[in-house]
Structure formats: structure tokens, C-alpha cells
Amino acid sequence: MPNKFGMSPTRAYNWYISLVAASCMVLYGYDASVYNAVQGSKHWVKWFNDPDDNMIGLINTVYTVGAIISGFFFGGPVADYLGRRAGMGIGAILVIISTLLQTFAPKGNLGMFMAGRIIIGVGQGLALTAGSIYIGELAPQEIRGKIMSLWQTFYSVGSFICFWVNYGCQKNIASSGSLGQWDWKMVVIFQLLVPILIVAQTPFIPESPRWYVKKGKTESARSSLSRVRDTEEEIENELLMIREAIEFEKEAISSTYSALWKDKSVRKRLGLALIINAGQQITGQGSLNSYSTKIYQKVFKSASTIALINAVNATFGILFTLNATWTVDRFGRRFLFIVGGIGMAACMLIVATVETQTPTLPGGAKSHPVAISIVFLLFLFIFFYKPSWGATVWIWTSEVFSMNIRAQAVGMSSQTQNIANLIVNQFFPTFLTNCGFYAFYMFAGINVLLAVFVYFFIPETKGVMLEEMDAKFGGVNHVDKGGDLLGVEDAHHADAAKASEKSHVEHVQEVRS
Template sequence: MADIKLNTEHLETRQRQTIYQKESTFSKYIPGGYSTTRCLKLTGRPMMYAILSLAGCAIMFFGYDASVMSLVNTNTDYLTLMGADTGSKRDSAAIGGLVSLWFGGFAIGAISVGHYADRIGRLKTIELGCLWGILGAALQASAQNFTWMAFARIIGGIGCGHLNTIVPIWTSELADPNLRGAFVAVEFTLALSGSTIVYWMEYGCLKTQSLPFAWRFPLGFQALFLLILLVAVPFYPESPRHLMKIEKHDDARQVLRQCRLDPTEIRIDQEMTEIEDAIRLEASSTSHSFTSMLFTKDKLHTRRRVILGAGVQVMQKFTGIDFIATYAPEMFTLAGYGGDKPALLAGGNYISYTASLALAIYLADRVGRRKLMLAGSTMMGVILTAGGILAHEVVSKSAKGQTAEANRLGGGVAAVLYLYTFMYGSTWLTTCWVYPTEIFPLASRAKGVALATVAFSIAGGVINEIVPYLINAIGFWVFILFALINLAMLIPIYLFYIETANRHLEDLDLLFAGGSHLSWRAEREFEALKEKGVEHVDEIPAREMS
């Protein structure tokens, strides 16, 4: 009997070693992180609001950093220093290249998060992102030539890539299931607030300060967001899923009690069981590395999820938002405006863009991700088509000397640009960031979101590199081009994107367990499994998962 008991205990120990993992040794050398004694003593909604405030600061930095080049790109002192005022074709390449290098750094930051976020925790990953971002801000603000600025943009992108990959994961793992979409919507409201702040800051500096100050100060100011984060992060809760993964069950239970709106012991026990079952299931998965996630077929269908997560990020860039947001002054110039009007209209568009997130907050969890993507692409396709037609008429009337008529139609183009950004902000902006955080299994969530963020970076880099050429080469046809892309995107969204709103993250393993890639069949299979009382992927017959 003693031998049997010893063998049983040995088997249980081996299983626990297989399922759980030790916290990385590297993590011990990073100050801060989670502490039960240091963590905020808030519970319920106050804790949710506190988490949202910290996440909002991080995402506001993303919005600021993503838009900081809008008026820097038109600053004559900056262009001269970067050698982009020669009047040659190299100018567009240099301007677009420095914008795109940030996306390259963003991808490096995302991949880094995928490598160590599960080993050192979400909070310490946020801290590392802040350090990269502060270094990047300092180097950009002090840049003396093109090469210096290029490296500075990459380093700044690494910091932003860290934060924009890990913060949505952290909030999705802490938020109540019915609040995840609204959480991300609020965060990106703050992101657009960051974009609006930096745009008007740069405009004010251009009008009241010297040209060097007008581009150096905004680039350095972004470090303020990161310093606030560095000071605040050690006082916040860690992801309960990460705490469970490293066998800190009591800490995970305490975090769930603090972060749930209705923290009854039955509900907490149920969620703890769901997380542990997910850890056990995912420990048997073969997809734990970037390579295996991309090339190995497993019972959790991780590769399919990578395609969906990366796909939604690529599609959001191909909606055309960057050709209007990043190059907004140039787009309003196409509408026939001159002088300060393009810059003023672009700044007003940021305010409208930010306001659109109020609608996104309301719709995110009520309508769901899939319907928002379908509705958004449809409306943006129609709006951009109208914009292309109006812009064509502006060019035509101007060529004929019909200035009054061209100005009237130019107002229509400006209205189209405002409507487009409002529609994008209320539908796609939040969806493309929350969807990847929901669809991946716990074991590969950090790496999965990292791969989706890399896809965002590549698509963003490509779009930002070619947009200046497109605007110069095809003028108003750029509206029609992106209108057609939006309408074409309806096909993959309708066929393959499954609804994830208002579902426990652990339920999504079951939702993606079926053999069909088609969304409506996956939903039918999920309902059938629930009717049979199936709760975990391991309970599904292998023939139903092929």
C-alpha cells in the first residue's frame, strides 16, 4: 500500500510539474511586479475603474506615439535635418520610411512580449515596455540626423509594441466577461485622446514656438505617460491566469475576488476550476512556440486562431484609416483647402474620431465583434465611394476655374472624411484589438496576440510607406481603392469570424474545437456540444475535431 501511495504521489507531482511552470529566474531581477501587500485594496467596480485608468494611460501613450509624426512630417526644420526637403522622390521615401520604422520596432516589441510575458508576468512586461519607450522618446527628441532618428523610431516602437500587446491581454484576463469589449473601447477612447492631444500640441507649438521646439518637445513629452505607468504598475493586480500558471492559487483567488462584480464563492470556485482545466488542457497542446503555432496542427486549432487574429489586424489597416489619420492634412488638401485649413480640419477630425468611441463603448458588448466589423466595412465602403466621387468633382471644377463650386464640393469631401473616421472609431478600432486577446488559449495567448500585433506592424509599415506615393500618384482615386478593399473584406469576415463577445475566455476553446472553419457551422457545433453536456475539449470525440 505504501508503494502504491508513493507512486500516486510521484505521478501527481509529475503531472503538476507538466501543467504548471515556475516563475522565471529573470523575473527576480526586475523590480516591481505583483505583491499582495502592496496591491490596491479596492474591490468590484472601483478596482475595475482603477485597472481601466492604468490601461488607459498605456493606451493613451500608444495613441499619442502613433500620431506624433502627423505634424512633425510637415515641420520644415525637421525635414531639413532629415534630408527630406530636396524636392526629389527620396523625400516621400524618407518621410514614409521614418514612420514605417516605428512599426518595425512595434513588431520587435510584440515578439519580445510573446517570448517572456508568460514567464515574468504581465506587470513586469509592462515595466520593460515603459523603459524601452522612455529611451526611444529621449532619442527621438534629441535626434540630429536621419540615422539617429531611424534608430530612435525603432526603439520607441519596441516600447509601444510591448505595451500595446500586453495591456489588452492583461485587461481581458482581469475584466469581467461582460465588460471586456467596453474595457477596450474605453481604452481606445483614451488612445484617440492621446492622438488629439499631440496633434493640437504640435499645432500650437508650430504657431507659438520655434520650429525645432515644435517637433522636439512633442516627441519628448510622451515619456510623461511612461513615467506615470512605471510608478503606478507595482500597486496593481497580476493576471489571475498567470498566477495560476505559476501555482500561486491563493493570489489568483484573491485577485478574482477583487476584480469580479459579483464575487460569490461559487462563482470564484467555478472560474478557478475553468482556469485550471484550461491550463491542464493547454499543457497537452503541441503549440507553445511561434513555430509550432504557425505550422503544427493541434486539437485546439491554434493555427486557425493565429490566422484570424492576424487577419483582423491586417484588415483594420486596409480599411484605409492610416491614409486619413496619419496623412490627414494631405487628404484635406485633396478636398481643395489651402493655408491653415487642412491642419485645422485634421485637428477637428481627431476630436470627432475620439467622440466616436462613445458609441463603441455602448455597442462593443451589446452588438458583438462580428456584426461591428461587417457593419463598419459596409458603411466605410459606401462613404469612401462617395468621397472619391466628390473629390473627382473638386479636381474637375478647379481645373475649369469654377472655384465657388469646387469649394462647395470640397466641403462634402471634408464631411466624408469626418464620417469615415467616426464610423471606423465606432466599429473597427476596438474590435481589432479585443478580438485577438479573446481567441487564443491561455498557453499561447501572449504569443498569439504578439503574432497578431506583428501582422498589424507589417500591414501598418506597408500602408504608411506607400500612402504618400498613392496620394501623389492617384489623387482622389485613393478613396475608391480603399472603398473597394472595405467591401471585399466583408467576404472573409462573414465566412470565418466567430462571435466572441460575452463569453468566458475558457469557453472559446470549445467554440474553436469543431472541424469547420465556417463561422455558422462552428456556432452550431458549439451549441450541439453544450446540449450534450460537453464542457472541455478533451471530452470531444477525435472525429468531431478533425
């Protein structure tokens, strides 16, 4: 029976399993913030013998290398051969192992700390690939964008947890002696919480019905669908369309990596996905995630003040990302990309001008009004970034590829984020030291170019069914072709999205009456 908001138990269950999968993004958000946070700890700096700017960048880079290797070469195969749930679970277990390595690295043993960073990158490469595919494949068509927006929201949740833990440690942990080390160790070890929850829940949520059909387990697919769809008609219609699409892909298209360049429409999608995923990280947000502590050290002198700003920023990040839940299916993906790009460019242009054209106080900080203005502008930047190039990049990437190459393509596309991060974050600490806030003019120009790119090259995917996405990019309709192979004459699937939404509404009305 639906609740007072008109949501059936099945629809509520859809949200629950999506929250479990989206928790994989908490791992990413927490880790992207944890290294940022520990850089502000004088105990961490002393424990590892005061690493210089190049070493600071290298510690970020080794994590990125682990994530890239995992995402490109292991994330897709693991999700395809072992299942989406296994990909999430194995990734979470690796995060647990790496967290312990980083926390208990002996004094001066930066190699062990960096080994933990590499392993956490590998784990996240597995979990992020499997988790994003899982949500895209189980979410009902009419609310796919809303549910997938949780993905980026949970990145912000990870940052939120990390920065508030860090702020609490900065304010309360002993400032000297052996206990002083726990101002950074507590921040690192708290990363155990979410992967433990993921490992505990993944065995009990349904596997992707698309994965079951690909493995020839039709009854298992029907059982999975029965847990996430309201009516028998929805279950059978969707199962038929999945079977039709996968039958065509099995007969006419390769399911190996070679399929990524054999089909012109797939090559087009992959190229676009690679660009927008790289673009996500060169907007300036990737550098803010990793180095906001160092950035704010040019404006503020108090470590606890910087920790508080990072924590408040992460809090607003959650609220701003939630804007995607009501905008992405209402206004579409292209609209958010373009408006977000223009808004971010304006913020970067103004913040660079404010900081570089105002006097610096003798202590190296800025005056209070200037400092507040800079914080406000960087908060405004994430207001534009979170629902657009934050959430919508993941939504668009997870929905544009057909089942036969979805795991490989999503894994490869999402890891271009880390390739871009590897390049930018390796040189950004030195760039910031030498050029200061003039670096932000570069990000302003990049964001303008990204908005222009979307306007000319990115098609709208709102409301397009996953199995019929190929036709949107100039390819054949896998459902129609698969129906021919299976000898299905009824073309009811042509209006599947509308039928699915209508059946859900009718079901809710029936139960109410």
C-alpha cells in the same frame, strides 16, 4: 457599497486597472499621430534636410519593423515569463528613451531620429501585447467587451493629445530662430507624459490571475481575483475554471509557439486574427493616421487649418470610439464588423468622387464647399471605423485564444497591423502624389471585401467565456477536460458567464437592501 449608478467599488476598480492598461494604447495613438503632425512643420523638414517621399515612407517603415520584430518575437515571451505588468512597464520605459532620442536628434542627423523610431516600435510591441491581454484576462465576463472597447478609445486619446499640442504649437511658437524648432520638438517630447504614468502605476495594480496560475502561484491568483471580483463565490468559481483550463493545456497542449499550428482550431483562429488585424490597417485608416497632413495639403493651403482639422478629427475619434462600449456587447462583434466595413466603403467611394470630379483652384486647393465636404466625409469615415474595425478587432483578438498561446498569438496577430502598415505606408506618399484621391477608390473596394469576409468566416464571440472559447472554433472545452484531470465532478462552470453576472447583481441588491 455601490454608488448611485449601481457600481460596486470592486467593479469601479476593474475600470481603473483597465484604464491603466489601456493607456498603452495612448502610446500607439500618440506616436501614429506625432510623425503625421511633424510633417506639417517646415522647421522639421528643414532640420532634416527636406526628406523626399521615399524617405518619409522609410521613417514610418523603420518604426513598423521595430514593432513587428518586438510583437512577433518578444511581446509574447516577455508577457509570459515576466508577467503582463512587466511587459507594459518595460515597453513604456523604451518609449521614454526613444522619445528623448527623437527630440534631441542633432540637426541633419536623421539616423538618430530613425533610431528613436525603431526603439519606440519595440517598446510599443511589448506594451500593446501585454496591455490587451491584461484587460482581457481581468475584465469580468459580462462587461469584457465594454472594458476592452477602452483600448481603441485610448488610441484616439493619444491622437487627441498629439494633434491639439501640435495645433497649439503651430499657432504660438516663434516662427523663426532656434525657438522655432520647438514647434515640432514640443509635439515629440510631450509623448513622455503617458509612459511615465504607466511606469508609475503598473507595480501597484494586480497581476493577471491566469498568469499566476500558469506559474503555479494559486494563492497569488486568488489574491488578485479578490481585488477585482465582488463575491467569494465568483473568486472561487473563476479560480477553479482557470485551473481546470490551464491544467488541461499543461498536460495535453504545448505552450510554445509550436502550439499555434498543432491544433486545427488554433490554426483557424490565428488565420482569422491575422486577416482581420491586417484588414484594420488597409481600411484606409492607417494611411489617414500617418498622412492626413499630406492628404489635406491637397485641399487646404494653411498649415494651422490642417492642424486644427487633425485635432478636431482626433476629438471626434474619442466620441465615436465610445460607441463601442454600448454596441459591442449588445449587437455583437460580427454586426459591428459588417456595418463598419460597408459604411467605410461608402465614405471612401464618395470622398474620392467628390475630390477627383471637382475643379482645383489656381493655388492648388479646393473651393470652400468642396473642402468642407471632404472633411465631413473623412470624419464620417472614422464614425464607422472607430467602434468597428478600430475597437472590435482588438476585442475579438484578445478573447479568442486560450491561455497557453494567448500572449504569442495576440502579439503576432496585432503586429500584422504593422506589417500591413509597413506595406501600405511605404508606397502611399508616392501613390498619393501620383494619383491623388483616386487612391481612395482602392480603400472602398478593400472595405467591401472585408465586410464579405466577416459575413462568411468570422464567428460571434460575444458572451463566450475565455476558458471555453476553444469549443466555439471546433476545439475541445478546456474547462471540461481540465476538470476531468483534476477530478472535479461538479459541472457548475458550464454556466459561468450567467452565474458571474447573477452573483454580481445579487451582491449589489444585497448591499442596497
